[in-house]
Amino acid sequence: MSTAARSITVLGATGSIGLSTLDVIRRHPGRFSVYALTAGTRAEELALLCREFRPEVAVMADVPAAQRLADLLSDLPDISVRSGESGLCEVASAPEACTVMAAIVGAAGLAPTLAAVRAGKRVLLANKEALVMSGKLFMDAVLASGAELLPIDSEHNAIFQCLPADKVRDPDGAGITRILLTASGGPFREHSAEALRSVTPVQACAHPNWSMGQKISVDSATLMNKGLELIEACWLFNITPDRIEVHVHPESIIHSMVEYADGSVLAQLGSPDMRTPIANGLAWPERIDAGVEQLDLFKIGRFHFERPDLLRFPCLRLAAEAFEIGGTAPAVLNAANEVAVAEFLKGNLAFTDIPVVIERTLAVTPVVPADSFDVIFAKNSEARQRAWEQIGLLAV
Numbered sequence: 001m002s003t004a005a006r007s008i009t010v011l012g013a014t015g016s017i018g019l020s021t022l023d024v025i026r027r028h029p030g031r032f033s034v035y036a037l038t039a040g041t042r043a044e045e046l047a048l049l050c051r052e053f054r055p056e057v058a059v060m061a062d063v064p065a066a067q068r069l070a071d072l073l074s075d076l077p078d079i080s081v082r083s084g085e086s087g088l089c090e091v092a093s094a095p096e097a098c099t100v101m102a103a104i105v106g107a108a109g110l111a112p113t114l115a116a117v118r119a120g121k122r123v124l125l126a127n128k129e130a131l132v133m134s135g136k137l138f139m140d141a142v143l144a145s146g147a148e149l150l151p152i153d154s155e156h157n158a159i160f161q162c163l164p165a166d167k168v169r170d171p172d173g174a175g176i177t178r179i180l181l182t183a184s185g186g187p188f189r190e191h192s193a194e195a196l197r198s199v200t201p202v203q204a205c206a207h208p209n210w211s212m213g214q215k216i217s218v219d220s221a222t223l224m225n226k227g228l229e230l231i232e233a234c235w236l237f238n239i240t241p242d243r244i245e246v247h248v249h250p251e252s253i254i255h256s257m258v259e260y261a262d263g264s265v266l267a268q269l270g271s272p273d274m275r276t277p278i279a280n281g282l283a284w285p286e287r288i289d290a291g292v293e294q295l296d297l298f299k300i301g302r303f304h305f306e307r308p309d310l311l312r313f314p315c316l317r318l319a320a321e322a323f324e325i326g327g328t329a330p331a332v333l334n335a336a337n338e339v340a341v342a343e344f345l346k347g348n349l350a351f352t353d354i355p356v357v358i359e360r361t362l363a364v365t366p367v368v369p370a371d372s373f374d375v376i377f378a379k380n381s382e383a384r385q386r387a388w389e390q391i392g393l394l395a396v
Contacts, residue, residue, distance in 0.1 A: 012103035157277035158255035158268035227319020
């Protein structure tokens with residue numbers, strides 16, 4: 001391996017983003033090496049990845065999964081197996097890796113992503129919940145440590161690519177008037193309000209354009225994913241929600257746009273493949289092959305845009321309102337959404353009850369200033385309990 005190889009830790013290696021990251025790394029064996037891989041409970045899948053990429057460390061979410069992984073890798077004693085949040089934070093901040101792909105889904109990703117930030121890493125942020133939950137505190141930690149934060153969500157990466165490199169967090173200095181945040185609209189874009197009541201988890205996870213994990217697929221279907229991305233964009237680019245406009249773009253080819261004071265609108269286009277933004281983050285400021293299919297505009301023919309329907313898909317409105325309320329409201333929003341989506345995926349909650357649970361949880365959970373990470377973690381736990389209570393009331 002070349003001494004110039006960039007060493008990578010992949011948090012969430014068995015998820016869709018993690019696997020796409022490893023595919024890009026696989027294509028550039030002399031450019032990247034893998035220091036650590038982590039997963040939740042999929043020990044068999046992580047074991048196969050460890051055999052291919054030979055990390056120094058592998059981490060599972062809990063002790064039983066780590067023991068299973070250790071057994072599977074017993075013939076590879078050079079790979080150290082660890083477990084739990086402490087293990088995740090340890091590899092996220094370890095000096096052996098200069099880049100951390102933060103791809104753990106949900107609130108569980110905040111602590112290790114923060115550890116990577118505090119260690120001054122190049123952090124490839126695919127975990128939007130970290131910024132949704134802790135916003136200002138998270139960005140303050142980035143500034144304090146000198147970490148390099150690069151957005152990996154396709155929309156935020158598109159915005160990043162359309163901005164001057166030295167004015168990513170200075171919209172006024174860059175002459176920006178609006179950010180146009182695109183959304184596919186999900187699989188139920190044309191469903192009536194009545195039809196939405198009976199959609200199933202299988203239908204919700206069948207995204208028409210993107211290959212994503214179950215939780216993110218459901219968020220896309222409810223438009224909560226776009227709500228979380230709106231909050232994330234505000235923190236990443238130091239801009240207010242009134243200067244962000246969501247455009248439903250079912251083709252998912254224009255990943256987002258930036259409008260400037262002179263009337264120019266810059267857009268980033270590409271096939272709906274997460275390897276493009278991942279490759280951009282891994283190699284930035286250079287460009288490398290991502291293995292993505294070449295974009296054929298003649299085949300696509302034309303683009304369509306429409307406004308999001310906030311009556312059928314109220315999650316986008318709830319996210320914007322939570323950001324405006326501030327304090328711990330976004331953390332409560334995120335916690336309630338995670339609980340509601342998990343219950344929907346188990347078949348215990350109707351699709352249309354997801355925003356109901358979120359709105360009611362926001363109403364009954366007191367908002368306090370988000371002035372420490374301890375407060376945010378505590379409010380996250382409290383909101384989850386209150387969301388469970390609201391689900392119980394719906395079942396009565």
